[in-house]
Amino acid sequence: MECKELKKVLEQYMESGRINEDALKHIDACKDCAREYNIIKEMKEAFAVKESVKIPQDFNETVWKKLDEGQAFSWQRAFKSVFSGPAVPAMATAVTAILVIAFVLKFSTVNNIQKIAQITKPVTIKAENKTAVLQKKVQQKKQEIIAAVKKAINQGNHAQAKNQETAQNKAPQQNQAPLPQDMQPQQIAQLPAVAQAQAKEIGMSSVRQTSQPAQNTKNINEAEAKDTPTAETSKESLLIKNNVIDPVKGESVTIQYNVTQPANILIKVYDRLGENIKTIESSYNKQPGLYSDYWNGDDDTGAQVSSGIYIIYIKTGLVETKTKVCIIK
Amino acid sequence: MEELDFNEIKKAQKGDKKAFDSIITVYRQRIIDLCSRYMRRTDEALDMAQEVFCNAYGELKNFRYKSKFSTWLYRMTVNMCINRLKSLKRRRFFETGSLTADEENNEKQIDVADARMPADKEMEEKDTRNIVLAELESLEPDEKSVIILREIEQVEYSEIAEIMKMPLGSVKSKLTRAREKLKQRLIKKIGD
Numbered sequence: 001m002e003c004k005e006l007k008k009v010l011e012q013y014m015e016s017g018r019i020n021e022d023a024l025k026h027i028d029a030c031k032d033c034a035r036e037y038n039i040i041k042e043m044k045e046a047f048a049v050k051e052s053v054k055i056p057q058d059f060n061e062t063v064w065k066k067l068d069e070g071q072a073f074s075w076q077r078a079f080k081s082v083f084s085g086p087a088v089p090a091m092a093t094a095v096t097a098i099l100v101i102a103f104v105l106k107f108s109t110v111n112n113i114q115k116i117a118q119i120t121k122p123v124t125i126k127a128e129n130k131t132a133v134l135q136k137k138v139q140q141k142k143q144e145i146i147a148a149v150k151k152a153i154n155q156g157n158h159a160q161a162k163n164q165e166t167a168q169n170k171a172p173q174q175n176q177a178p179l180p181q182d183m184q185p186q187q188i189a190q191l192p193a194v195a196q197a198q199a200k201e202i203g204m205s206s207v208r209q210t211s212q213p214a215q216n217t218k219n220i221n222e223a224e225a226k227d228t229p230t231a232e233t234s235k236e237s238l239l240i241k242n243n244v245i246d247p248v249k250g251e252s253v254t255i256q257y258n259v260t261q262p263a264n265i266l267i268k269v270y271d272r273l274g275e276n277i278k279t280i281e282s283s284y285n286k287q288p289g290l291y292s293d294y295w296n297g298d299d300d301t302g303a304q305v306s307s308g309i310y311i312i313y314i315k316t317g318l319v320e321t322k323t324k325v326c327i328i329k
Numbered sequence: 330m331e332e333l334d335f336n337e338i339k340k341a342q343k344g345d346k347k348a349f350d351s352i353i354t355v356y357r358q359r360i361i362d363l364c365s366r367y368m369r370r371t372d373e374a375l376d377m378a379q380e381v382f383c384n385a386y387g388e389l390k391n392f393r394y395k396s397k398f399s400t401w402l403y404r405m406t407v408n409m410c411i412n413r414l415k416s417l418k419r420r421r422f423f424e425t426g427s428l429t430a431d432e433e434n435n436e437k438q439i440d441v442a443d444a445r446m447p448a449d450k451e452m453e454e455k456d457t458r459n460i461v462l463a464e465l466e467s468l469e470p471d472e473k474s475v476i477i478l479r480e481i482e483q484v485e486y487s488e489i490a491e492i493m494k495m496p497l498g499s500v501k502s503k504l505t506r507a508r509e510k511l512k513q514r515l516i517k518k519i520g521d
Contacts, residue, residue, distance in 0.1 A: 011505070011508075014508055035516065036512065036516070039512055039515045039516055039519070040512060042457050042461060042515065042519070043461055043480075043508075043511065043512065043515065044480075045457075045458070046457065046458040046461035046462065047461075047476075047480040047481050049458060051362075051365070052358065052362055053358075053361045053362060053365050053371050053374055053375070055357055055358060055361060056375065059353070059357055059361075059375070059378075059379070060350055060353050060354065060357075062379055063353055063379050063382045063383060064346075064350075066379055066380075066383050067383050067386055070383060070387075
């Protein structure tokens with residue numbers, strides 16, 4: 001007999017418990033088959049042991065007791081059956097996770113929208129109280145000057161009307177008008193320039209460039225026409241453009257500010273930890289004019305700063321403020 | 330194998346408590362023994378058997394007399410035991426972290442539901458029968474069931490097919506595979 005044949009015999013032996021003599025001879029000769037036979041024998045012996053559990057005397061009573069308990073509905077048992085199962089930890093974790101995600105999503109979305117709206121909104125910083133007081137003074141002075149100029153012009157027109165009959169050609173009013181009684185011609189000629197100078201001195205908003213000469217009354221008329229409100233004046237004091245930039249694309253923050261009288265200018269960039277990473281402008285006694293500074297997202301060493309929120313501190317003669325700038329790469 | 334008269338079962342179906350009590354009395358030994366093959370602990374086997382009879386009382390109206398009552402009861406027992414073992418395994422998995430007492434945090438050792446003797450401890454006893462039964466426990470539920478029913482309980486193939494709700498051929502092939510698997514595992518354990 002071969003080992004293959006013996007395997008079939010052993011299967012039959014497992015089923016019936018009987019084995020023929022040929023198979024036994026082979027088992028005596030073959031070590032592997034002997035080992036297999038012994039294992040099957042052990043299995044059969046193990047299964048053959050009939051161990052009966054001793055039945056307790058109150059078995060039937062216990063069953064009936066359980067049945068009686070089962071028939072009466074109990075909220076406690078119902079609760080136990082639902083919440084004491086092995087799946088409860090998984091269920092509880094899942095429910096908690098869903099609640100947390102829902103909570104985070106809801107509030108983070110609202111906050112993000114608000115933050116984005118704040119960041120992307122064009123930043124226009126109003127002048128502070130100090131500036132507002134100055135602007136009122138400017139307004140008053142301006143009106144006084146305009147009134148004086150108008151008076152002078154009216155007086156000039158009146159004199160011109162009187163001389164119209166004798167005059168052949170129409171010369172400019174100011175040149176040909178007879179002098180008013182209380183003003184010299186030189187004074188009239190000088191008035192617009194003085195007004196301009198005064199306006200410049202008190203920081204009129206319509207006068208943008210100090211280098212631009214103001215020689216005639218046209219400028220004053222423009223000033224009258226543009227009689228700007230305080231908000232506009234404050235707008236022109238400081239203007240920050242592109243406060244969300246991507247330095248990689250070559251974008252930069254533009255800080256435009258107005259200097260009406262010599263003042264110290266300080267523009268610095270701070271990170272969220274309050275560390276000064278860049279000084280954009282630090283000028284002493286800067287002359288009046290309209291200036292623009294740019295920040296392209298680098299620090300004092302010239303390296304690009306990482307993405308995030310930065311704060312630009314601006315101090316001019318008119319304004320002292322801080323504004324947030326977002327760097328997104 | 331003693332079988333109860335169908336009249337008694339009919340009475341029990343109509344709500345006769347005495348008839349159902351006689352059902353318990355006739356079948357309790359077999360059901361407890363079968364439960365003990367699965368649960369391997371007497372107290373758990375008794376508890377399980379009681380639950381089987383409680384369940385049978387509720388499901389009795391669904392018995393259609395198409396098979397022997399013992400077959401119907403065996404099927405219920407096998408299913409309930411397999412489900413119970415699965416739930417014990419899951420519970421053991423979830424409670425793994427708190428098996429030991431933590432004196433620093435004032436945590437006491439919990440009473441683990443499945444407190445059967447672990448297989449490795451039984452190995453130390455060098456008792457071949459225990460080793461065989463321990464290995465039997467490591468088989469798949471279906472394989473374990475066919476071995477228990479056929480080898481230990483000596484149930485006929487056709488009845489096993491009814492109990493396990495599978496074709497006769499499947500029962501035979503499953504039994505052959507289960508025997509082979511068990512044999513190979515035992516060769517590894519005690520073969521040398």
